[in-house]
Amino acid sequence: MKKKILFLQLPLLDNDTSTAHENFPFAALWLSHALSQHPEGEFWEVVPAPAKWDELDNAQLLEKILASGVDAVAFTLCLWNVERSLRIARQLKEARPELFLMAGGPEISEDHPFLLEEPVFNALVTGEGEAVFPEILKGIRAGKLPAYDNVLISSDKGWKRGSKPPPQIDLASVQVPVASLMECIKVRPAVYIETSRGCPLTCTYCRYHHLQKGVRALPAEAAARRVQQLRDAGAREIRFVDPTFNARADFIQLLERLAEINTDRKLGFFAELRADTLTPEQAALMAKVNFLDVEIGVQSTDPKVLRTIRRPANIAQVERGIRLLTGAGVKVTLDLMYGLPEQTLGDVLRSIEWARSLGPNITIQCMQTLLLPGTDLREQAEQYGMQAMTLPPYGVFSTSTMPEDDMRRIEVLLHDSADMPADPVTARFTGYRLSGLFQDRVGQNRRAVTFHGSDLPEICRMIEQLITDEPDMLWQFVLCPEREEPIEFLEALIAVIKKQPPHLLDRFASAELFGQIASRRIFVRLKKGRTYDAEWREQVEELLGRHFV
DSSP: HHHOEEOOOOOOOSOOSSSOOOOOHHHHHHHHHHTTTSGGGGGGGEEEEOOGHHHHHOHHHHHHHHEEEEESEEEETTTTTTHHHHHHHHHHHHTTTOOOOEEEEEETTTSSSSTTTSSSSSEEOOOOOOTHHHHHHHHHHHHHOOOOEEEEETTTTEEOOOOOOOOOOTTTTTOOOGGGGGHHHHHEEEEOOOOOOSSSOTTOOOOOOOOOOOOEEEEEHHHHHHHHHHTTOOOOOEOOOSGGGSTTTTHHHHHHHHHHTTTOOEEEEEEEESSTOOOOOHHHHHHTEEEEEEEEEESSSHHHHHHTEEEEEEEHHHHHHHHHHHHHHHHEEEEESSSOOTTHHHHHHHHHHHHHHTTEEEEEEEEEOOOOOTTTOOOOTTTTOOEOOSTTTEEEEOOOOOOOOHHHHHHHHHHHOOSSSOOOOOSSEESSOOOOOOOOHHHBBBEEEEESSSSSHHHHHHHHHHHHOOTTTTEEEEOOOSOOOHHHHHHHHHHHHSSSSOOOOGSSSSHHHHOOOOOEEEEEEOTTTTOOOOHHHHHHHHHHHHHOO
């Protein structure tokens, strides 16, 4: 009988109820394909995790995994799911100690602040996994795991790393067949594809250059053929996940082939690229291909800051490339960062004004600097006086050149600026009709719970119990008062919520810098046909708006 393995990539949860959420199963698709091409594939059956599992709370998810009868679970660990994944892995081990748990993904690093503290996982993989994954499964059957230098193995004496390099990966051979992507295309006709690995930059805040040396790319013809196949299969949007899309030597040839494939412009494209190396011919071709959006990381316009983080410092060339794109009709999402080493509030404000000067075809994203595990910047934090969260998202909240008050000023600016997208905020907490409420469905990881009556101790007890049982969920506690309850009633409920350990969403700058909560919010839904004192309603709205995002 074949052994069974399940891939689990937990989604990012947020409060947005207006758009569909994506959780593209990269690891499941690529590693399943790698296993199918390896002799070990004869001994294993891949158990798919249904897309519906993305909506489940921890208890339901645990029940589903245990009921699947799998022998191994492979987690993908990202900034937004590492804590929840670790909690579920711990519960799986308690229920079935013999279950083999492994993980890969960008969170895995030997300097991780908590992942390696307890041996919940049997094996952790850094970098590329296609070559070593089948060998790990072979080792499970044989009772001896492979000793590769990108695999950490848990033992009684702690974590051990092997000494031999993993087999080289041929990028063409690991491409997932289009037939395997059909379910993804049916759910949403936007497909993420990879045509290159590696990045020519060595930015200190990014770990990618430590994991991938040099740039490897599919030949232009092979990449174009893959796009053609996806288009024929029904895809309507192609999102290239290449770290720097125009780092490939045959960039012009690829654009020319994509233009030939997409003459009717039924396909839309997205990519991230460098602006400072862009030519007029390339920009014109990107418009012809129908690139709907191009993301460009600028981070700062200050030369000293850029040199410190090892970014290209020729802003004139960057601006030239951006204007080539916008002039050709391609929309640009321009990334800036705040909280970088050597950066001041004035530097950030000047960078924002520069970005605004580039015209209406620009969307500006200004993001908090994160001290990600495994990055050079994390090692340099003390040198630059950087204070950051010890838990995800590892956000920097002050540096030797930018105090916390300046960080707060930037977040206020982002919140008040219509041209810079910020984290979603609640429109209203009090009213007869409330927008953005979740459904009240037991077992879901985003849930609204309605309370009637005024039994304060019981409501406090229930809220505390719900959060304790499911700390990774997003909660909305909806009160339906018969009359104007005392403000102290609401303050007591807020105190119960605030004494719980913060959720990931509460640690992002838009909430954390203001002492607000995004993950567990209180709403007051007024009963139709009843009249409530206007001053009381204003007081309630002000109170809830002060404590919740």
